[in-house]
Amino acid sequence: MGSTEKRLTEPVSRHPPGSGAADLALIKRVQQGDKSAFDLLVVKYQHKILKLIMRYVRDSSEALDVAQEAFLKAYRAAPSFRGESAFYTWLYRIAINTAKNHLVAAGRRPAHYNLDTQDPEQAETLADLRDLDTPEGIAQAEEIRAAVNRAISDLPEELRTAILLREIEGMSYEEIAQTMECPVGTVRSRIFRAREAIDREIAPLL
Amino acid sequence: MTEQISDQISAFIDDELPDEESAFLLRRFERDADARNRALRYTMIGAALRDELLPDHTVLRRRLAIALTGAPLPAQRAPARWRSRYLRPLVGVGIAASVAVAAIVGLRALNDTRVGAAGPAAAPLQTRAVDAPPSYVVPQEVADAPIVQPAVRLTNYVVHHSEYASRLSRTSLRSNVVGAAEIVPATPPPPPPPPFQRGTTPE
Numbered sequence: 001m002g003s004t005e006k007r008l009t010e011p012v013s014r015h016p017p018g019s020g021a022a023d024l025a026l027i028k029r030v031q032q033g034d035k036s037a038f039d040l041l042v043v044k045y046q047h048k049i050l051k052l053i054m055r056y057v058r059d060s061s062e063a064l065d066v067a068q069e070a071f072l073k074a075y076r077a078a079p080s081f082r083g084e085s086a087f088y089t090w091l092y093r094i095a096i097n098t099a100k101n102h103l104v105a106a107g108r109r110p111a112h113y114n115l116d117t118q119d120p121e122q123a124e125t126l127a128d129l130r131d132l133d134t135p136e137g138i139a140q141a142e143e144i145r146a147a148v149n150r151a152i153s154d155l156p157e158e159l160r161t162a163i164l165l166r167e168i169e170g171m172s173y174e175e176i177a178q179t180m181e182c183p184v185g186t187v188r189s190r191i192f193r194a195r196e197a198i199d200r201e202i203a204p205l206l
Numbered sequence: 207m208t209e210q211i212s213d214q215i216s217a218f219i220d221d222e223l224p225d226e227e228s229a230f231l232l233r234r235f236e237r238d239a240d241a242r243n244r245a246l247r248y249t250m251i252g253a254a255l256r257d258e259l260l261p262d263h264t265v266l267r268r269r270l271a272i273a274l275t276g277a278p279l280p281a282q283r284a285p286a287r288w289r290s291r292y293l294r295p296l297v298g299v300g301i302a303a304s305v306a307v308a309a310i311v312g313l314r315a316l317n318d319t320r321v322g323a324a325g326p327a328a329a330p331l332q333t334r335a336v337d338a339p340p341s342y343v344v345p346q347e348v349a350d351a352p353i354v355q356p357a358v359r360l361t362n363y364v365v366h367h368s369e370y371a372s373r374l375s376r377t378s379l380r381s382n383v384v385g386a387a388e389i390v391p392a393t394p395p396p397p398p399p400p401p402f403q404r405g406t407t408p409e
Contacts, residue, residue: 022228040246152255172222173222
């Protein structure tokens with residue numbers, strides 16, 4: 001377990017978000033008209049896209065409008081997505097262009113011209129989404145967060161380590177297996193059982 | 207939902223599910239809301255752990271669902287459908303019933319008002335008819351109403367006429383009825399002749 005703790009404290013290279021097979025499979029379903037597949041992509045990336053847009057548009061309601069427009073453009077452009085880049089990279093460019101077009105239409109300059117629009121990772125950190133908060137929303141999010149933390153702390157250590165390596169460190173199952181010195185199948189099972197335990201806590205809240 | 211499906215969902219959102227199983231799972235998502243919702247919750251668990259949970263995690267999804275399909279998210283579709291399919295006709299029926307009741311009550315109130323207004327004029331008529339000695343003459347003050355005026359004149363005429371007309375001239379039933387009570391013979395009628403008796407000759 002000592003090696004696991006070492007890996008937890010030392011950042012490892014994360015997989016680029018949206019580069020995986022799940023996104024490609026989902027976007028293929030979207031291309032066939034499956035709107036529920038697109039809903040999963042929205043849930044997965046809405047936070048990143050909103051954070052990105054709020055670097056350009058400071059007002060939270062405007063940011064929501066721009067994010068909605070960006071996702072709509074992505075949905076309508078889905079048939080033209082060929083998988084040459086990761087889905088999130090493609091979505092990121094759409095969101096950047098939508099935000100810029102929004103500012104041009106409003107006669108304003110973007111807040112951050114020096115943003116590297118080709119690097120999705122760069123845009124993830126600085127924006128602040130606190131303006132989007134409402135008292136009810138804050139309370140609900142806090143409730144969910146507390147339930148997740150409570151469930152995590154109640155997990156057996158091997159389950160807790162597996163899910164944290166996956167969700168926080170972004171490791172693949174193979175990497176976690178090497179770190180925890182167990183088979184990949186065991187990692188998959190541990191992560192699944194951890195999610196099940198947490199899900200039992202948060203499902204009543206949603 | 208089986209544990210195997212949940213396990214597949216968990217592996218799928220981690221990009222660790224083989225392609226053929228992913229295709230199977232995605233087809234299942236289209237018809238299985240429980241599986242879809244579980245995938246959404248698993249995704250949210252990761253967002254919560256990374257502190258990426260939006261305050262209102264459904265607002266963008268709701269707006270997109272409406273923009274893409276014109277309908278709210280599936281979880282909220284049932285109430286909306288209920289509202290549009292059942293509530294709207296019920297509201298229509300309710301409004302129609304309210305208008306009908308209001309119309310009936312209004313008409314009744316209007317009628318009551320008219321009767322009430324006529325009441326003070328009609329009530330003395332009825333009271334006088336009971337308290338006063340029997341008379342068939344409609345009181346003159348009540349006869350001011352134009353509708354009943356011809357009847358009053360006619361009745362007075364018939365009554366006065368009956369006082370002067372002979373009994374034989376009263377050909378109509380009404381004249382007989384009206385004039386019968388007032389006609390008092392001036393002299394008592396002669397006694398009827400005694401019955402004829404056999405053996406006696408009349409004088």
